[in-house]
Amino acid sequence: MFINMAPEPIKGVIFDFHSTLVHSGDASRWVEAALRRLTEEESAAPDLSASQIRGLCEHLDQIWQHAHTIDPGSERDLSQEHHWDVFNRTVTLYPGVKPDLIAALYAVMPDQWVPFADTLPVLRELRSRGVRTVVLSNNGLDIRSFLDRTGVSGLLDGVVLSFEVGLVKPDSAIFARALELLDVPGSQTLMVGDSPRDDVGGASLQIRTLILPHTEGPVHGLGTVLQLVGNGGLS
Numbered sequence: 001m002f003i004n005m006a007p008e009p010i011k012g013v014i015f016d017f018h019s020t021l022v023h024s025g026d027a028s029r030w031v032e033a034a035l036r037r038l039t040e041e042e043s044a045a046p047d048l049s050a051s052q053i054r055g056l057c058e059h060l061d062q063i064w065q066h067a068h069t070i071d072p073g074s075e076r077d078l079s080q081e082h083h084w085d086v087f088n089r090t091v092t093l094y095p096g097v098k099p100d101l102i103a104a105l106y107a108v109m110p111d112q113w114v115p116f117a118d119t120l121p122v123l124r125e126l127r128s129r130g131v132r133t134v135v136l137s138n139n140g141l142d143i144r145s146f147l148d149r150t151g152v153s154g155l156l157d158g159v160v161l162s163f164e165v166g167l168v169k170p171d172s173a174i175f176a177r178a179l180e181l182l183d184v185p186g187s188q189t190l191m192v193g194d195s196p197r198d199d200v201g202g203a204s205l206q207i208r209t210l211i212l213p214h215t216e217g218p219v220h221g222l223g224t225v226l227q228l229v230g231n232g233g234l235s
Contacts, residue, residue: 001034007208010229011182013126014175014207016193017137019214021152021222025112027057033111034104041159046101057141060105066090074169074198076140077109077162083140109143114219115150123155125226134158134177136191138168157181170201179205192225 011081015021024030038045042124048056059066067076067090076086084106091102117154126133133156137143140163147153158181160174167174179202186205193211200209211222211229 008188010131010190010208011188012132012134012179012182012190013225014134014136014178014182014189014191014202016191016195016199017084017135017139017143018113019194020192020212020220021135022115022146023111023220024063025114026099027060029064030060030105030108030112031057033108034101037104037108038100042103043100043105046096048096052096056094056097059091063087063090066093074162075136077138077168078140078166078218079163080140080142083163110143110146115152116215116222117218118220120155122222122225123152126229127155127228131229132182132184133184133186134160134178134181136160136169138162156181167196169198172201172204174207175202175207178202179207190225190228192222 007047018024023124035045067086070089071086076083087106088099088102091097091105123133135143135152135156135158137149137160139161142161142164144153145161147156147159151210158178160178160181162168162174165174165177167177169175175186175191180191182189186202189202189207191202191207191209193209194214199211203209210224212224215221
């Protein structure tokens with residue numbers, strides 16, 4: 001006999017950060033911001049041709065995919081020092097980029113992040129429905145200042161960063177930390193991310209997972225979360 005049991009309602013949502021709530025911005029503007037920083041610091045302009053700068057922009061568009069070849073275990077996200085080291089080594093893969101430009105690129109990187117157009121509306125709606133939310137990120141940087149200035153912080157119930165807890169996704173232990181902040185059982189929680197490798201680590205804790213593929217436009221499809229919350233979630 002088949003018994004149709006509806007899934008438990010979703011009372012908490014865990015969001016990945018990069019490529020889920022925010023996109024990395026335009027690489028050409030990133031390079032322009034780094035060059036401005038060098039000018040303000042009265043450093044010498046890098047000796048790069050226009051074609052080299054275009055190539056650098058293409059390289060930066062795939063920066064963390066390239067980083068995976070150097071750091072396949074995401075150890076860069078366990079400390080701020082290692083995060084910088086992997087970034088430095090990854091940018092150096094592109095020929096002709098000098099250390100001062102790499103340092104400037106790293107310094108202005110958080111300023112390039114942009115919330116997707118549907119990030120704040122979805123978080124506001126979840127809060128109005130009484131659904132608790134936490135950001136869980138493999139990250140070697142403290143993203144809280146970004147969350148503060150973009151208005152995201154006030155719509156969250158907590159932030160779990162890998163470098164602060166010494167764990168990286170997909171380790172189920174870091175998902176357990178997020179559940180502690182949510183104060184919601186895994187069976188009533190939805191994980192929303194972009195990585196079918198990293199963001200499914202909560203399955204052993206009964207966390208349902210929604211993977212949203214990368215998008216090029218300003219809207220990321222986060223409205224799907226509201227539909228799942230309203231319908232009880234993935235069965």
